[in-house]
Amino acid sequence: MRYLPHTDDDIAAMLDAVGVKSLEDLFETVPLDCRRTRDPDLPGPLTEWELTDRIAVSAENTAGPPDYKVYLGAGSYEHVRPASVSYLLNRSEFSTAYTPYQPEISQGTLQAMYEYQTLTARLLGMEAANASLYDGASALAEAVLMAGRVTKRTSVAISGVVHPFYRQVVKTYVQSAGYKLTELPYTEDGRTDLSPVDNMDEPAAVVVQSPNFFGCIEDLSEVEQKAHELGALFVTAFTEALAYGLLKSPGSLGADIVCGEGQSLGIPRSFGGPGLGIFTTLTKYVRRMPGRVVGKTRDLDGKQGFVLTLATREQHIRREKATSNICTNNSLCALTAAMFLASLGGTGIRELARLNYDKCEYLKRELREAGCTISFAGPTFNEFVVRFPKNDASMYDRLLAKGIVAGLPLARYFPELEGCFLVCVTEIKSKADLDVLVREIAS
Amino acid sequence: MRYLPHTDDDIAAMLDAVGVKSLEDLFETVPLDCRRTRDPDLPGPLTEWELTDRIAVSAENTAGPPDYKVYLGAGSYEHVRPASVSYLLNRSEFSTAYTPYQPEISQGTLQAMYEYQTLTARLLGMEAANASLYDGASALAEAVLMAGRVTKRTSVAISGVVHPFYRQVVKTYVQSAGYKLTELPYTEDGRTDLSPVDNMDEPAAVVVQSPNFFGCIEDLSEVEQKAHELGALFVTAFTEALAYGLLKSPGSLGADIVCGEGQSLGIPRSFGGPGLGIFTTLTKYVRRMPGRVVGKTRDLDGKQGFVLTLATREQHIRREKATSNICTNNSLCALTAAMFLASLGGTGIRELARLNYDKCEYLKRELREAGCTISFAGPTFNEFVVRFPKNDASMYDRLLAKGIVAGLPLARYFPELEGCFLVCVTEIKSKADLDVLVREIAS
């Protein structure tokens, strides 16, 4: 077995050094009644070639480009990923290292994470960032928990047009911790209706997502005002980080915590994971922040270097009093995002975001002309809610038969939107693709 | 353009430093009548994504597994290539370096080449090897030229069952250099008929290939005797390096030069190139050897290290008197072969070679039972010559229609073998594949 280097001679010599007779004897401390009575029933061992054949079947048995044109977004986006980034990620000094506990031989990861923190903070207009969380949903859950710690309050207003899965994760995380969530309705133009917040008693946070689940861009200034009036933290999430190549940053609009999913930044969809939980906040809150964080410092000779820092927030020091239970995070995904942002640059991200915006507007216009209804009038980024002509929901299946996944049927998440679809378009779809979609719908 | 880092400001500042006004002005030394009168008519520039789409079309427009079962060998073989080797080859410190002229920052390439030389010499039972040549064919041509240098003779006996393309390359290389080639016929059992050698006047070399073009294993002891009797060098080539996992090494049988193609050792077929010219010889001849060679030495502190050596044989020192014109060789392919051999080990290469041998024997037996004629009775490795039942040459096209390329039609190379096919089977083909082939032929 190529992963097990021990020859029979090695084993014999080592058993001898240990002073036991056989490999079984090494397990004398495992009581008999804790042992398996039979070997695990597993396939294999497969050769590398059998494995490749077998896994290829699973991979092929999954719809994707070019056979399928998938207009799904809703938290997972189809974006370009340059070959240079894929190449660099494969460098095993990055991928086969552990969390950088020994900074002297982990400066590669550490500088890269410091840069990642800086780039994400800049993108979102915030002062500080951590070194990643698992995904956008758990990042938002952590944000709510943190808002509770900061404000010492436990009720939270959360927009009903935050991604439904994110709301579910927030609920899972915070409910058993004793938080109370109030869901805010949405207005006719697809944005959060903040009015119920006025009736809340000392909310810890007002939480929105922008662009929201419907792709609509929220009025963050209004949220800021509402939240801060009530002494709550202004927490805003995102599922589509690329939007901030174009839109005003939440930081510039007064957000206290900005968090969300970084998958768009060079990370493949991979059936939804691993993703990247981006978490940014203000300097004054960094000691309440969850997760790992890298800081700049100097070595004994005064040379610049980087270390994991603010460890006194963390589980290995503070145990049950820690600001989170994070140990492993999503470092390699953060590295991907940093490489992607470094490759794009400020100029590139604006261009790419603009292209997304323009394609989406193009499709909206064409669909409208083809008789579709765009459900919400507010400005959107990358995705929008649409109703097919004559409210014909069977259209979806007809398109599917032609290899087009025409968005996400919304009825399951918003029963009142029966017959509506959340359609996403990114730079990957060419005008020709969009025209085909429109033609199919119109025909 | 992502490969061109110059901003307009950079260009302006640099032009200024150079003291010219524009980029065009840099070319004042190019006379007007040497200039292009129009821009090159080229497609592009393509984006990375347009490029990917376009090239994918070419790649898909080429028959290969799993859609096609290709029973072609004849100098290019389908063998396993482990993911670990592909990964390691991608390490850009190897791939983006030049020939190791500066040994202090090229020890990676240099130690690897020293190891490559050692592994290939050991595999072939020889004393020394160079650091690679372009491919098996040019390696053989170089061997003939070297034999001429060593013996100061110019007539060469070459077996007619050396790969026809290798013979053509030898001819191209040595004819204008004034050598005279005598082609040896083959016997009924598919091996070289050495008898004409006796009539030759002072041959520089007797050249065979084993396994030869028909897959037949030559009687190298006999060649050794003949060659050395006449004061000629015994030169033996191979197209299938893997055979020497099983067969007696040519070195152990007295060869003076053993050379050939290393593609089987982890290098993809890639439509025939790049391949790997393996070149090995005896210590006494190393100063007459063509190509680059790496030697072990010590640094100023006595630490072991490696350098390019015996440079006085080479073009950059000896110019027209050099032992070859080699400058760039096929280093990364040699590295591939070294990684492959390191991964296989002695135990593995024997096992793999044996598996190839056994599959081939299995197919021969089954085909014989299905009514095919195996043209040559001699023992073979990996490939053999076959005639379909009832000498039905249309069989080949019928199989092609079913996605089976049933070997190489030989008539073009050996008119007397009209209706015969050179069929190759390696470890890649499963017994089930072979059974399908046999069934199709029998039906």
Next chain:
Amino acid sequence: MKEFPGTSGLVLNEPLLWEKGRRGRSGMSLPRRDVDFAPVDENLLGDIPDLPDLSEVDVVRHYTRLSQWNFGVDSGMYPLGSCTMKYNPKINEAMASLHGFVEAHPLLPDRLCQGVLKLMHDLERFLAEITGMDAASLQPAAGAQGELCGMLIIHAHHACNGSDRDRIIVPDTAHGTNPASAALCRYTPVRVESNEHGILSPEAVAAVMDEAVAGIMITNPNTLGLFEEHIREIADIVHSQGGLVYCDGANMNAVMGIADMRAMGVDVLHLNLHKTFSTPHGGGGPGAGPVCVRKDLERFLPVPRVLEDNGSYRLSDDFPDSVGKLHAFFGSFGVMVKAYSYILTMGPHLKRASELAVLNANYVKERLKDVLHLSYDRPCMHECVFSDKFQRSKQVTTLDMAKRLIDYGFHPPTIYFPLVVAGALMIEPTETESKENLDLFIDAVKAIVNEAEENPDLLREAPTLTRVRRLDETEAARHPCLTG
């Protein structure tokens, strides 16, 4: 004399990204614009983000150089205790990057993603089979999230039974994530001390177990590398008072094919695919922390779950008792592909992997116990824990020895954990290290122990060969500089 791997050589400095760029450069290709510009509301439009513009070669060199400042499993032995830094097979990476997987959208209709659903379903089955448990969820994104998931399941179980419990037993050897995860569920950890053999005694557990205690979080093998021999009795005690047994299975690498978690009395367990199942740790993730449960707790597992009917697979949310969702989608699918590939490649060899992991740890333990103080001189599992007790007289600490190991070319072991051993040095070689590598490591430790006697400053100033020397962590924490 033996040549140790550590030496010094040319390494390249590299500035911070934003010290490199020039506005207007581009490091990546953008798809061609084939639609017109649409009007954007000026009120929405932000400034161009303040990110540096680099060329492609700038980016490639930046990260190539950074990578060379790192040490990974591919660089050398990485005996980081509790982290199971085994070899990460390259073929698994290739499998996870197959086009069909990386391009799969998580919200595809079920019938368009049968391949990935089957893979997940199979993997759940394999993990249940390997642990001896009944059902599994792959959703947790790492060990700590698996723990949280486990706590939520225990919470849900008690809530279903109308029982309101607010404490959980956590041994003093537990990993920090255990109490932190328990706290997320508002459980107050009740600390129990391990006994003079480094394991829990049933008496100690019995002393704190009552009907306000939701259960116990036990790590087995524990973080001292010892098998909790009384686990069955302890489980009985906990069960008898209505509590549940949670097992932190981070150390499963010691007992695959050997121990049966269910037979031990475990109700809920998490695994770390990024430890036991060979997926690379990525310098801090992504990981995956699947949770396995016994049959009657299955209804609490996170949704959606993958269901199979006659060879066809679908996702279902229809589990009203579920603890809910922990991840936006289904967890770290890409990591699952690697673990799946590993299990198929190993098959029955998984047991051999555990045997050799334990052999390696015991070999290191036996060969080093003369020179380093061994906290518990007993047969160990996959790791062994020493301390700096013998070296203290020379004012040489565990940290010094760890840093000195870097100069010898080895990644240091885990240090100062578990907390119950003062100055702990926790060595987990894993099964993928050969005897020669272990011998070289052992010789290095012995050489360092000698240096501690003869020239302790060598240790206190270590590492000396690295591009940066010891870093000022106090200053970093006191005046945090987290962005540039």
Next chain:
Amino acid sequence: MKEFPGTSGLVLNEPLLWEKGRRGRSGMSLPRRDVDFAPVDENLLGDIPDLPDLSEVDVVRHYTRLSQWNFGVDSGMYPLGSCTMKYNPKINEAMASLHGFVEAHPLLPDRLCQGVLKLMHDLERFLAEITGMDAASLQPAAGAQGELCGMLIIHAHHACNGSDRDRIIVPDTAHGTNPASAALCRYTPVRVESNEHGILSPEAVAAVMDEAVAGIMITNPNTLGLFEEHIREIADIVHSQGGLVYCDGANMNAVMGIADMRAMGVDVLHLNLHKTFSTPHGGGGPGAGPVCVRKDLERFLPVPRVLEDNGSYRLSDDFPDSVGKLHAFFGSFGVMVKAYSYILTMGPHLKRASELAVLNANYVKERLKDVLHLSYDRPCMHECVFSDKFQRSKQVTTLDMAKRLIDYGFHPPTIYFPLVVAGALMIEPTETESKENLDLFIDAVKAIVNEAEENPDLLREAPTLTRVRRLDETEAARHPCLTG
């Protein structure tokens, strides 16, 4: 003070492969045996080859460590003159590894390999278009083989004309492969000296040209980085006596989109795809050295050739005048895919690449000419050649300066070539280096020049930061140890 890239850090030693193995280990998976053992004639059976058995992690670490002792373009600036060490785009690697390409057997029936044939046909067309020539062959595996091919074509041309010529004009600045390739054709090189401006004068050529001379091998731009301004006149002289003009196009990177080789009077030319067209050099190959010719020499190109009829492609050997075959199959197809990808990516930007390559070289030339002796103070093309003349008084040589550059973190330039400049330092930055990189390099050279004045021993002992110091090349050549 500026921070130069060179510094020292932890690097790992690694023994020779066979110092690591243990018989019985395995580093790679073998397909399952599904047929019986067949009898093997004992007379044929050899011993098991004496190769070490390693585990997969052994192999991975071995080559990971070795790689880290190397310096590549991805590590930093690599201004190796005459080698055009530009950035090697990663996408090209991905394209060349597409399944359809790597699995393509070279003897597939034409209709089963239309994709690869079209690619080759297109690439030939592109190269002809870029150079201004009429036809091309992709078969030569490297520049030197391209030269041989060119010589064979010239030989065939004269043979066809019944003319027997045995000499060829080769300037003193020519690369060593030029005379070596000519000699393979039994041509005796006739050396002509370049003039005081570093280029050939028509008079010098006329003086040696006669009807026994087959032609001239000229490199343009030449190896001094200068454009051969009299090339048309020279070509006329050669042509007028029935000779042909061969151009070594290794330096094409200076003049893409600018010069027209055909207009210059060139008859035959080779290109180096591994220089001008961005394919990686691989530490010494594989390369590709296509040959371009003017129309009436096309019939001599190597066979097989790729022909097109109405969008369908086939290979043909039917060229009775062809010089024959140089490669077992069609040359370095994998390299061709990369060059093809590069050309499609660049399109008209190729001209800009040449302009910037020339700008970079002139910038370095102007900024360094005060401190290093510039052999020919004239506008250069893609590279510039200095010498150690100013430093000789301090007994500091080109070699010393080159080795010292390593300590500063740069790959040294080409040294001691071309031979006409004593102590040459030949700097070719290429267009993919940014101004900042050039500035840093220039500062490093200036710092070294200062050191040469103030502390020349620093240079003579350089490099000091590398894992090994200067190696004993004399000993290596005197007592060659080529295998272990």
